[in-house]
Amino acid sequence: MTHNQPPVPASFPPPDQWPILTGPHCPACQTDAPGDVVWIGTANDLDTGDKVHLWTCRACCTDWTIPITHWPILDGPDCPYCATESTFWAAIDPDHDGDLWMCEQGHEFVLTPEGVIVLPEDAA
Structure with missing residues (x-):
């Protein structure tokens, strides 16, 4: 039953x-x-x-x-740290006028509308 x-x-x-x-x-x-x-x-x-x-x-x-x-969670850029293609959109980053992306390894980076990748260590 x-x-x-x-x-x-x-x-x-x-x-x-x-x-x-x-x-x-x-x-x-x-x-x-x-x-x-x-x-x-x-x-x-x-x-x-x-x-x-x-x-x-x-x-x-x-x-x-x-x-x-x-x-758009499946159309992200490759991770600049580990080159994985498994990235997903995480949030809007108002400090850099772009989108915050993460990879499955937990790396974070920002992609600006101009296509420039901003890494956390570059943003400081």
Whole structure:
């Protein structure tokens, strides 16, 4: 006899909508500790009607939304450190007006709209 178990909720949105392995910082208490910041699911924004991700912070009981964006996670440049092709988009880097990319080895680098790669040690 098999029992129907409810599905286990995902910890993060789908990778094409959230390509990083950590949650956002809580806007109230600034924690990003795993288990404290939890993705609840998706909804429609009441003001705009746009799809948003719902997040909650178990540490301070704050709820907030982040607009859903579809990111190009498989089309990144090769990693300048280890030359792997397995890179993924991580965030917008406002300090360098570019995109922060990571490789599967954890190396980070910025790619500017002009195609220039900025390494963390070059940015200091």
